[in-house]
Amino acid sequence: MSQLLSICPAADLLEGEIKGATLPDGTRIALYNLHGAFYASNDTCTHENASLSDEGMVEGGQVICSWHFCGFDIATGEPTASPCSEPLQTYPVTVIDGIVHVEY
Numbered sequence: 001m002s003q004l005l006s007i008c009p010a011a012d013l014l015e016g017e018i019k020g021a022t023l024p025d026g027t028r029i030a031l032y033n034l035h036g037a038f039y040a041s042n043d044t045c046t047h048e049n050a051s052l053s054d055e056g057m058v059e060g061g062q063v064i065c066s067w068h069f070c071g072f073d074i075a076t077g078e079p080t081a082s083p084c085s086e087p088l089q090t091y092p093v094t095v096i097d098g099i100v101h102v103e104y
């Protein structure tokens with residue numbers, strides 16, 4: 001059964017920003033605001049274990065890992081640029097009463 005975790009006020013996650021958070025099981029996730037829509041994925045690049053919230057950049061609809069410039073589609077987690085080939089796990093996000101929640 002999935003659960004919702006309150007992360008932060010939606011107003012605290014600015015357009016194009018990446019915010020890191022930790023799920024109750026210790027998994028690090030990255031949160032994104034793209035044109036007012038919120039998304040979440042694992043925080044760790046599947047290529048070299050870099051933190052996307054610490055070292056990633058949002059370009060268009062993708063997050064780019066600064067270590068080797070591979071990219072992932074923020075909405076789907078699918079790799080968009082080599083050398084990444086494994087997708088990021090994504091998580092459903094909802095905003096309830098102005099608070100961003102992640103389903104895990």
